[in-house]
Amino acid sequence: MKRSKVIILGVCMALVFSLLAACSKNNSTSNDSEASSGSNSSQSSKEVKLTFFNTSAEINTVFENLFKVYKQEHPNVTIELIPTAIGGEQLQKFQSLLASGKPATIANLDAGTIYQYKDKFLDLESEKEKYENLALPGAIDGALLDGKFIGVPYTAQGYGLLYNKRVVDEAIGSSFDPSTIKTRSDLEALFKKIEAAGKAPVIIHGADWSLAAHYQGLAYSLQSNNVEENRKFVEELKQGTVDLSTNQAYNGLMDTFDLLKKYNARKADPLVADYNKDSADFAKGEAAFYFMGDWSWAVIGPLEGRDKDFGILPVPISDNAADFGNSQVAYTEPKLFAIDNSGSTPEQQEAAKAFIEWMITSEASQKAIIGEAGLAMPYKDRKVESSNPMSSAISKYVAEGKTVNIGVINYFPSDWWSKTGASMQKYLVDKIDRAGLTKEVQDYWKSTAGK
Known part of the structure; x- marks a missing residue:
């Protein structure tokens, strides 16, 4: 998306x-x-x-x-x-x-x-x-x-943490096995190795659609693997009967976002949000990971001088490997x-x-x-094989049933990602803290009650 x-x-x-x-x-x-x-x-x-x-x-x-x-x-x-x-x-x-x-x-x-x-x-x-x-x-x-x-x-399409295999392989000194990253702590340990090797661990694209529709949007899909249950959760948000500040999936997702912020290659100017540059820098090995989807191949594929091997990791949301979301990629x-x-x-x-x-x-x-x-x-x-290694990697998760169905967002108001995305941008640049972000997001949903 x-x-x-x-x-x-x-x-x-x-x-x-x-x-x-x-x-x-x-x-x-x-x-x-x-x-x-x-x-x-x-x-x-x-x-x-x-x-x-x-x-x-x-x-x-x-x-x-x-x-x-x-x-x-x-x-x-x-x-x-x-x-x-x-x-x-x-x-x-x-x-x-x-x-x-x-x-x-x-x-x-x-x-x-x-x-x-x-x-x-x-x-x-x-x-x-x-x-x-x-x-x-x-x-x-x-x-x-x-x-x-x-x-x-x-x-x-699917999305998550795209990775540049060459960069990760060089940082760890062996061939990277994505199945070894089961928790947030696993991801941070890997980020530390990549940083020690002189590379930026991750790029966060600072556009509102990426921060809200893709990243924060996972919070509503991680409540259950059933879209209708997730729709009920959002209706409860609108009515003010649930509190995101105590919601495990939401807070776990934001804890991981804090980790991504810490190691973000764009942290000096995180809101520039140049999609072509972010995609190209990742493809050429300026960063090991990139929170984005397989659609970025439309930019990456034709690039001269890019690396060849790419894959995808789910966004881990906790340190319990069995929690829903740690092993599943977003798919829709x-x-x-x-x-x-x-x-x-x-x-x-x-x-x-x-x-x-x-x-x-x-x-x-x-x-x-x-x-x-x-x-x-x-x-x-299908008469044609995919040229996109990221899409192929996502297909493996699909074949194994390891996906997060994000279909709940189909029922959201059209302005949800621009409004909550603006709040995510403020959080990204530390203009508001977690409590402030959560209040703005909940206030948005309450404003949509009955609509």
């Missing part, structure tokens, strides 16, 4: 065939070609223009190139990118499009934003079975919002493709369904998303 946080939907084949038959009965060759590609938008000569609102800003260029490929295969469909920059202005831009009466046909958004504006998007229940057949077990269930299918996941389907139902025509909606199915199933799309961008796609028929 980088709120980059990571694209996808489709159209049922029965509809494809019925439209093909209706539009071009006399051209069986053309019909066969269109049917085999899963498209229902370009079987007539009518031009269709789609707009695509993208919040996976780190791969704007990947999408633009895919739109060109799709245009070659479907000449009657033109797709225009509406790009966004990384950071907090994405939501405002989306809201302005809605207010202008010119919403994007397809929106690649955080699941929580789609939930907030669920009445503006097309109900995709008729598509659900098809995507369940295409997806890995549980992937579609994980994308449901209050049980409704209104957005299709295109990526699955952070971005969904949703189709506008407030200003788009039926022709645009059908073309959007076909395009999104192509994005999931085509080799061209998988080469770009998995191979080039290094993202993971939660689907079975």
Whole structure:
């Protein structure tokens, strides 16, 4: 989640065939070609223009190139990118499009934003079975919002403490085994060795989305491995019936944050938050660890002179190795493709369904998303191996069932990470202490009661 946080939907084949038959009965060759590609938008000569609102800003260029490929295969469909920059202005831009009466046909958004504006998007229940057949077990269930299918996941992402294996290996004098870090004390002992070897142990990216949506957001997901239980916990926060200052998971997480602050390579100026520089410095060995997600490969992968081997550790929250969270990485389907139902025509909606199915199933799309961008796609028929060692490392945790489901954040107010992120930034630079941070976070949640 980088709120980059990571694209996808489709159209049922029965509809494809019925439209093909209706539009071009006399051209069986053309019909066969269109049917085999899963498209229902370009079987007539009518031009269709789609707009695509993208919040996976780190791969704007990947999408633009895919739109060109799709245009070659479907000449009657033109797709225009509406790009966004990384950071907090994405939501405002989306809201302005809605207010202008010119919403994007397809929106690649955080699941929580789609939930907030669920009445503006097309109900995709008729598509659900098809995507369940295409997806890995549980992937579609994980994308449901209050049980409704209104957005299709295109990526699955994880985050935690990324590590540069060369730097860690050199510091400890042997090949690093990530399974040896089971507790906070284990992590600190390793940090001390890295510092003694003359390297910065860790980079904390000081942006509000990283500090709140990713780091502090873990506090709400670590209450239970059940999303509904975590939703109840947040409702109790809103009502003021639980106290974070006495909550074990929250305090354990913040104790670890204090450790990260102590060894932060950016502690001289922690709020600069230059994502490209932080990612590049980590990739080239300026720091051993980086609190971030596998999506950072979009920046790291193309870098010249970078190191080759990377992995990921869970963020340890206690000195009891058995505590939930010490052995589990945060994992979610952070971005969904949703189709506008407030200003788009039926022709645009059908073309959007076909395009999104192509994005999931085509080799061209998988080469770009998995191979080039290094993202993971939660689907079975993957034609391309991931180029992203971080994503591959997260996949091992997933296969072993060692994940923290952070789906509770899908139900949070849209401003939660910017507001609580500002509090986390103050804590990062020691403008407030733990008690002050906790009060500001709890006050925020109380202000959202009934909303």
